[in-house]
Amino acid sequence: MAVDRLSLEIPDRSITVLVGPSGCGKTTTLRMINRMVEPTEGTILIDGVDSRQQPVNILRRSMGYVIQNAGLFQHRTIIDNIATVPRLLGWSKDKSRARARELMERVGLDAALAKRYPYQLSGGQQQRVGVARALAADPPVLLMDEPFSAVDPVVRKGLQDELLRIQEELGKTIVFVTHDIDEAVKIGTMVAVLRTGGRLAQFAPPAELLSSPADAFVEDFLGADRGIRRLSFFSSAGLDLLTAPIVAVDATAEQIAARADAGAPYLLVTDVDGKPLGWSEPGRLTAGRIDRGQLLSHGRPFVAGQESLRAALDCAVLSPTGWAVAVDGEGRAAGVVSQQAIGEAIRGAHEDSVGPAKVLR
Amino acid sequence: MSGFFDIPSDLQHSWWGLIGLHLREALLPVLAGLLLALPLGQLCVRVRWLYAPVLWVTTVLYAIPSLAFFVVLIDYTGQTELTVMIPLTVYSLVVLVPAIVDAVRSVPQETLAAATAMGFGPVRRYLQVQLPIAVPAIIAGLRVATVSSISLVSVGTLIGNQGALGNLLHDATIYNRPELAWNAVITMAVLAMLADAVLVLVRVLLTPWMPSGAGRRTTPRTAGTRPVPAEPALKDAAR
Ligand SMILES: Nc1ncnc2c1ncn2[C@@H]1O[C@H](COP(=O)(O)OP(=O)(O)OP(=O)(O)O)[C@@H](O)[C@H]1O
């Protein structure tokens, strides 16, 4: 039996991720929703109505379906691929194509691709076409089966961000299958971890999943760096950013001297606009003659308040000085923070979130 | 000594007339074979266990010499073109049925799943998704069937001047005019090449969606273009 007595309530207008080891019945579960697989027993209710109440093809046209490798129709142009379901619903050719063009823009596809055929597109573009095609008839439900697993990590991240953005605008009810726990944690509003046989191991929001896995199976599935990953859910807003150890490249000798004992072993040098250039020991800086080539790299900065503690910690770990650089939205240095300070913030955040959870149990 | 294009009067046709006749006798059976093979092939795809027996029957029919067909048919259809075209239709099935079955089966599973998930009914899915994607492989089969049919028409000579260009071979011996045999062989070869070229052109026109240069070769993305084995065409030499 592929899926045994799975009971799941999928919340409206949010992304529910099904995740689990290969062969645990994720695809089967998804296919039961649009009746490509009929359950031998039990029912599937959509808005409280049994899915078997309406003709199967009507049901399917009301659900977008996206699969790995997009499953595009190789014999149809991109625009006609996207217009498929509107055409099935009896829309006119012009109206369907107009709608298809609109969707190409929404998923970030260049309009020049409209008349191309699938083989002329990259994997990432094809996947976008797959998403656009699923959205074409504005279905309330979207079923996605490992849609991004065949593209490289950079493109995948782009597609995930795009999906989140589209979801913000459209508010669909999305069921998303993946075997990548990082992807599940990133995009899921709720995450269902399945074990072999389609049995539910845990159904929880991602932060809760990471902080309190239900059992050893889930814990194992979440992997060794569960703690680090969990930091993604803590904002960097609470960090104490120091602005004292920052000097501009045109600073005077007094300014440099004043900041030398600001509490940091290094000073961050910025350009005249305030954008970080690199680190230097105070003693090596001579006013008016700061050589940019001599500065230590400042690594990748994090956006203060916007990015998580995970990003901040990552910056600090990668920085040659052990200090992370925080920037504002425009890329100007907003402050610097040490690994130690980040560590304290992490401890504080854990106490805040784990504390009440423990009381509840 | 008469010229290369002087056709003996017993054939009642000019050279061009023989060409027209030859094409009709060769191509109509392929068309009829295609119309039979499409539903038969689809049936074999749907009902898996049927494929092996159907293939076996077409092969056995192919093994029956045309003369045997004529002996049976001549009582019903007389010494007509039809008597020649019926066995040719049957012979074309040995190529077309497997070609169509392979073509339809080679449509990627995920494409079919996507179509089903979008709410295509079975008929619409066959006509709008499976068949168009199968076109290159079906045409590959048609090319073999067409070329073999063009050479097979000659057997019509056996029932009295129904072999079109093939009749020239017979006349070459009775009138002792070897150039007629050359004429027949060369004309048939040219016709075969032209018909083949036309089919390639049709394929190119029907499949703007295929990567150019992929041609008849199977590439990972267009798995629907497997070439059909050409042995049946080679076996024609025996007839
Ligand atoms: N058409 C089918 N008929 C019978 N059994 C099937 C069928 N498809 C899948 N199964 C079985 O059902 C089980 C669950 O398969 P399913 O495809 O749902 O797994 P999955 O979780 O999607 O795995 P993966 O991550 O590898 O895609 C497997 O044991 C598989 O062998």
Ligand SMILES: [Mg+2]
């Ligand atoms: Mg699967």
